[in-house]
Amino acid sequence: MKYVLIQGDGMSDFPVESLGGLTPLEKAHTPNMDRLARAGRLGLARTIPDGYPAGTDVGTMSILGYDPSRYHTGRSPIEAASMGIEMSDTDVAFRCNLVTIENRDGGEVMCDFTAGHISNEDAEEIVRELQHELGDERFEFHPGVSYRHCMIWHGGPIATRTTPPHDITDQLVDGFLPAGEGQDDLRRLREAAREILAEHPANARREARGEKIATDIWLWGQGKRPAVPTLHARFGKTGGLITAVDVVGGLGRLAGLERIDVPGITGFIDTNYVGKGEYALRALDRHDLVFIHVESTDETGHMGDVELKVKAIEDLDEKVIGTVLAGIDRFGDYRVMVLPDHATPVSTKTHAADPVPFLIYDSRSSCGSGRAYNEREAAATGELIDEGHLLIGQFLAS
Numbered sequence: 001m002k003y004v005l006i007q008g009d010g011m012s013d014f015p016v017e018s019l020g021g022l023t024p025l026e027k028a029h030t031p032n033m034d035r036l037a038r039a040g041r042l043g044l045a046r047t048i049p050d051g052y053p054a055g056t057d058v059g060t061m062s063i064l065g066y067d068p069s070r071y072h073t074g075r076s077p078i079e080a081a082s083m084g085i086e087m088s089d090t091d092v093a094f095r096c097n098l099v100t101i102e103n104r105d106g107g108e109v110m111c112d113f114t115a116g117h118i119s120n121e122d123a124e125e126i127v128r129e130l131q132h133e134l135g136d137e138r139f140e141f142h143p144g145v146s147y148r149h150c151m152i153w154h155g156g157p158i159a160t161r162t163t164p165p166h167d168i169t170d171q172l173v174d175g176f177l178p179a180g181e182g183q184d185d186l187r188r189l190r191e192a193a194r195e196i197l198a199e200h201p202a203n204a205r206r207e208a209r210g211e212k213i214a215t216d217i218w219l220w221g222q223g224k225r226p227a228v229p230t231l232h233a234r235f236g237k238t239g240g241l242i243t244a245v246d247v248v249g250g251l252g253r254l255a256g257l258e259r260i261d262v263p264g265i266t267g268f269i270d271t272n273y274v275g276k277g278e279y280a281l282r283a284l285d286r287h288d289l290v291f292i293h294v295e296s297t298d299e300t301g302h303m304g305d306v307e308l309k310v311k312a313i314e315d316l317d318e319k320v321i322g323t324v325l326a327g328i329d330r331f332g333d334y335r336v337m338v339l340p341d342h343a344t345p346v347s348t349k350t351h352a353a354d355p356v357p358f359l360i361y362d363s364r365s366s367c368g369s370g371r372a373y374n375e376r377e378a379a380a381t382g383e384l385i386d387e388g389h390l391l392i393g394q395f396l397a398s
């Protein structure tokens, strides 16, 4: 038995007026997902437990079978795993944003939590300098991508109150500085980093080019390494993962999945959809399971572009799922599970925690839901998996 798990990130949605009250999933022409749902099991699953942010980290944890209320220890440690940073049990990972803070309105204002979407080149130079100047036996700075970096605090605290910088755009930062255990160290690091950044040649170059300057670091999203058992330990299955997104890659790494590089995958609508399908089939030569993550369905939701989102769903159906289905028969019996990690409605341009439609298809099964794959049909089945993290156990059960 082979298993194909497909996550259309943020794919589910709300009814859209310009689509005559249909959702993008209902509007999109998706013969492959519809066929699998008709001949398979269809329902709704709650991937975001009550009280949790509707993030890709939380939703993907549920999809991979890890109860977020037990295993979710913050965003940064998952990203650290993706960056290949080995953490010990006493290490605490902090997300370290490079940000632009300006003096105005009578204080320091968070102008840009991305430092003008700083380039990898400029950012890496800066973060290496921070490590050189501020790194010691307690603190370690690791360069990541663009404005997203990681600081490891050996033996650090986790209960400190920190604030995501994207939540305080255009606000005074004063009331949002780290508070509680460890606050003095964290504030001292920001002050010291500010002085280094003010003198840094990468910032001088950015200024000369008319780009935003990385004035500060912002430390948040801290946590310890989640002690998750691998999928192999839990279900006896080996697996590969295809994704262009770091946080999904990090969770896959913790789950023991082999990250499979596919040329030309971007996390956007220009991604190499067919390549994802082709490389997934190749991965099944050596693995029981392949997990394919597609991000464009989420990005187009964030853009609020309903036509692009419909197109992204159709591309996922035709080019990813179609490619997989065209070649999977050679492996014998197989199962396919399709679901998003959360909704990203085009009307709100941000994530929503509503239950998401899932389908599970088994090539051996002779009866099915008789329904197409979308939110309305999934709700009409009356099946709601309240703890979405239990779904993968049913999918992988023999």
Ligand SMILES: [Zn+2]
Residues within 6 Å of the ligand: 009, 010, 055, 056, 057, 059, 298, 341, 342
């Ligand atoms: Zn997501």
